[in-house]
Amino acid sequence: MRLSDLGKGDRGLIRGIVPAGHDGPGEIGHDEMERRLLEMGFVEGARFHVLHEGLVGRDPIAIRLDDIRVALRRRDARAILIERDATP
Amino acid sequence: MSDAVLGTRIALVGNPNSGKTSLFNALTGARQKVANYPGVTVERKEGVVQTPAGRRVSVLDLPGTYSLRARSPDEAVTRDVVLGRLAGETSPEILVCVADATNLRLVLRLALELKSVGRPMVLALNMYDIAERQGIRIDLDGLAQALDIPVVTTVAVRKRGLDMLLSQVDMLAAGNTDASLAWHEPSAEEIRAAHREAERIMRSYVKPPLRPDTWTGRLDSVLLHPVAGTLILMAILFLMFQAVFTWATPLMDMIDAGFAWLGQMVSLYVPAGLLQSFLADGLIAGVGSVLVFLPQILILFFFIILLEDFGYMARAAFLMDRLMGVAGLHGRAFIPLLSSFACAIPGIMSARVIDNKRDRLTTILVAPLTTCSARIPVYTLIIAAFIPNRLVGGFANLQGLVMFGLYAAGIGSALIVAFVIRKLLWRSASEPFLIELPAYKVPDPKNVARGVLLRGQIFLKRAGTIIASMMVLIWFLSSFPGAPENATQPAIDYSFAGMLGHLIHPLLAPIGFTWQMAIALIPGMAAREVAVGALGTVYAVGGEVEGTLATTLAHQWPLATALSFLAWYVFAPQCLSTLAVVKRETGGWLWPSVMFAYMLTLAYAASFAVFHIASLLGW
Ligand SMILES: Nc1nc2c(ncn2[C@@H]2O[C@H](COP(=O)(O)OP(=O)(O)OP(=O)(O)O)[C@@H](O)[C@H]2O)c(=O)[nH]1
Ligand SMILES: [Mg+2]
Numbered sequence: 001m002r003l004s005d006l007g008k009g010d011r012g013l014i015r016g017i018v019p020a021g022h023d024g025p026g027e028i029g030h031d032e033m034e035r036r037l038l039e040m041g042f043v044e045g046a047r048f049h050v051l052h053e054g055l056v057g058r059d060p061i062a063i064r065l066d067d068i069r070v071a072l073r074r075r076d077a078r079a080i081l082i083e084r085d086a087t088p
Numbered sequence: 089m090s091d092a093v094l095g096t097r098i099a100l101v102g103n104p105n106s107g108k109t110s111l112f113n114a115l116t117g118a119r120q121k122v123a124n125y126p127g128v129t130v131e132r133k134e135g136v137v138q139t140p141a142g143r144r145v146s147v148l149d150l151p152g153t154y155s156l157r158a159r160s161p162d163e164a165v166t167r168d169v170v171l172g173r174l175a176g177e178t179s180p181e182i183l184v185c186v187a188d189a190t191n192l193r194l195v196l197r198l199a200l201e202l203k204s205v206g207r208p209m210v211l212a213l214n215m216y217d218i219a220e221r222q223g224i225r226i227d228l229d230g231l232a233q234a235l236d237i238p239v240v241t242t243v244a245v246r247k248r249g250l251d252m253l254l255s256q257v258d259m260l261a262a263g264n265t266d267a268s269l270a271w272h273e274p275s276a277e278e279i280r281a282a283h284r285e286a287e288r289i290m291r292s293y294v295k296p297p298l299r300p301d302t303w304t305g306r307l308d309s310v311l312l313h314p315v316a317g318t319l320i321l322m323a324i325l326f327l328m329f330q331a332v333f334t335w336a337t338p339l340m341d342m343i344d345a346g347f348a349w350l351g352q353m354v355s356l357y358v359p360a361g362l363l364q365s366f367l368a369d370g371l372i373a374g375v376g377s378v379l380v381f382l383p384q385i386l387i388l389f390f391f392i393i394l395l396e397d398f399g400y401m402a403r404a405a406f407l408m409d410r411l412m413g414v415a416g417l418h419g420r421a422f423i424p425l426l427s428s429f430a431c432a433i434p435g436i437m438s439a440r441v442i443d444n445k446r447d448r449l450t451t452i453l454v455a456p457l458t459t460c461s462a463r464i465p466v467y468t469l470i471i472a473a474f475i476p477n478r479l480v481g482g483f484a485n486l487q488g489l490v491m492f493g494l495y496a497a498g499i500g501s502a503l504i505v506a507f508v509i510r511k512l513l514w515r516s517a518s519e520p521f522l523i524e525l526p527a528y529k530v531p532d533p534k535n536v537a538r539g540v541l542l543r544g545q546i547f548l549k550r551a552g553t554i555i556a557s558m559m560v561l562i563w564f565l566s567s568f569p570g571a572p573e574n575a576t577q578p579a580i581d582y583s584f585a586g587m588l589g590h591l592i593h594p595l596l597a598p599i600g601f602t603w604q605m606a607i608a609l610i611p612g613m614a615a616r617e618v619a620v621g622a623l624g625t626v627y628a629v630g631g632e633v634e635g636t637l638a639t640t641l642a643h644q645w646p647l648a649t650a651l652s653f654l655a656w657y658v659f660a661p662q663c664l665s666t667l668a669v670v671k672r673e674t675g676g677w678l679w680p681s682v683m684f685a686y687m688l689t690l691a692y693a694a695s696f697a698v699f700h701i702a703s704l705l706g707w
Pocket of ligand 1: 103105153532
């Protein structure tokens with residue numbers, strides 16, 4: 001499952017970074033995308049919680065990632081593999 | 089003074105928004121901009137501090153970054169300084185890694201990366217007051233041992249812990265520095281390994297907060313709410329422009345009265361003639377008509393600084409991301425646009441935080457369309473003269489509403505132009521949008537007051553230098569040569585300004601401008617406010633002033649002309665310093681020329697349309 005599939009209130013663990021269409025002409029490429037996400041803390045094992053969604057197309061999303069709050073677009077969140085906590 | 093004399097140089101490096109600039113200001117007594125969002129500092133700044141051991145140390149403040157692997161121009165500054173890649177500059181002898189003590193995970197990884205640079209380093213756990221308030225327990229000795237560097241705690245905004253930091257610098261400076269720099273770009277695997285190491289250190293030496301900050305979450309659930317949040321953003325901007333009008337009026341009236349009194353004194357006590365005209369028409373009418381706007385500028389900055397310090401800017405970026413996306417930009421670009429409310433120059437500079445070259449260029453090209461504070465005098469003058477001061481719908485002041493409309497026109501046209509640039513010039517791939525949302529902070533009254541006063545000073549300085557000297561020039565041009573003996577027209581028609589105005593007038597007649605306006609536009613290139621002062625002087629010298637400048641204009645111009653003038657100022661590239669900064673930021677004359685051409689075209693077209701439509705309507 002990917003972070004981009006989740007909605008407000010979902011929680012879980014980061015499982016990895018996968019290529020997700022950042023390799024087009026003029027784009028930054030998967031390798032760069034992976035390193036950027038890692039540097040922001042999207043590292044395997046980090047906990048997250050989806051806090052907010054934007055108005056149009058529920059995009060972008062704001063999540064809590066370990067100790068920080070990060071906003072990102074669903075398009076970029078597609079690169080992030082996650083494991084969702086079972087809903088109680 | 090050369091760096092060699094100073095000896096040691098230390099560089100402040102750390103994640104965005106960790107308080108590097110606050111620390112820099114506390115150490116060196118500088119007044120660089122501090123605000124609660126990532127990406128405030130985009131340049132290298134230097135200052136000097138004396139250590140307890142009496143060493144004079146030069147301090148470098150740098151843009152924040154998550155890694156030395158610079159992705160955007162601001163981060164490249166940090167990389168180049170730290171690695172000594174700037175021409176004529178060696179790498180700083182000591183690194184101070186500035187960390188937000190409430191948020192250590194990411195910075196620990198950065199600290200590990202910085203260690204590989206091979207320079208002595210000290211870790212400053214800043215915002216230690218907040219960490220203590222939240223009950224975060226950090227084992228400082230353990231942390232220092234695990235990282236093998238000295239660790240100190242600081243509270244930059246209260247100037248606490250500076251001595252400890254400086255004595256660590258003293259000790260490191262006394263030791264040997266290994267001259268070889270060993271950093272290389274980490275691979276994804278190396279970043280992961282460093283994360284694991286950072287995580288291990290976190291678990292051993294940092295205990296999570298006993299009283300975590302819950303306010304940020306609670307406020308966000310309203311301020312980032314898809315519907316309520318968007319409405320609140322609109323309401324904030326709306327309120328801001330209402331306040332700029334309604335709160336400022338009493339103060340402005342006082343300043344106006346003050347200058348009117350000064351003018352009267354001059355005409356009473358200075359014998360009629362050149363000197364009287366110079367003082368009353370040139371200096372007092374000219375500079376006075378610009379200085380009147382000081383209260384409005386201060387109120388606008390008061391609001392902007394409050395929003396910045398509170399932590400709202402990154403939220404605005406979140407809320408505006410989708411709309412910006414339509415124009416091919418991402419939410420981050422909204423921050424430069426909002427900063428341009430103050431002045432396009434910092435706005436253009438802050439576009440450095442945008443990684444993608446083309447997105448950055450687009451942002452730079454459209455930034456001057458957002459309404460900068462130098463337009464306020466022009467807008468206010470025209471609005472006060474032509475728009476009735478009454479309530480609409482029981483709550484909104486009509487003048488404030490028109491002002492809001494002009495600001496909306498600025499932002500709206502910036503987005504449309506960005507969209508067109510994307511369609512015409514390039515279709516850049518979309519850049520990832522990743523932004524940290526900082527915790528809200530109660531704005532520090534001292535910082536707010538300091539920021540507002542600083543802006544006031546800048547405005548007064550402009551009024552006293554560029555604007556005053558332009559006024560003197562305009563007064564001279566409109567007073568000489570004097571009218572011939574058998575003059576049939578007012579004297580100003582025979583002056584240089586009159587000749588010049590009449591010469592350019594045919595170009596501007598199609599958009600409804602008078603020849604007096606033609607005179608105001610050229611010196612208005614030096615600073616937009618000068619146009620207001622120039623009108624003040626030209627009408628004063630022409631002897632056509634009836635009461636205030638606003639009432640004069642209301643009698644002299646048809647409404648269509650006034651609206652056309654407003655439209656002109658929404659678009660026209662009336663600011664040489666902006667063009668100069670664009671040249672510096674883009675490295676050539678190509679883009680400033682493109683900017684000048686497109687803005688001039690838009691201004692002419694918009695004024696033409698507005699004037700003719702308004703004339704057809706009989707205004
Ligand atoms: N309570 C508290 N607030 C602080 C402290 N240091 C900085 N701040 C606040 O933290 C925010 C960020 O400070 P800056 O100095 O602009 O941070 P920076 O690291 O220069 O940020 P960038 O230039 O964007 O990288 C501001 O709102 C400061 O007022 C501190 O020690 N205690
Ligand atoms: Mg800074």
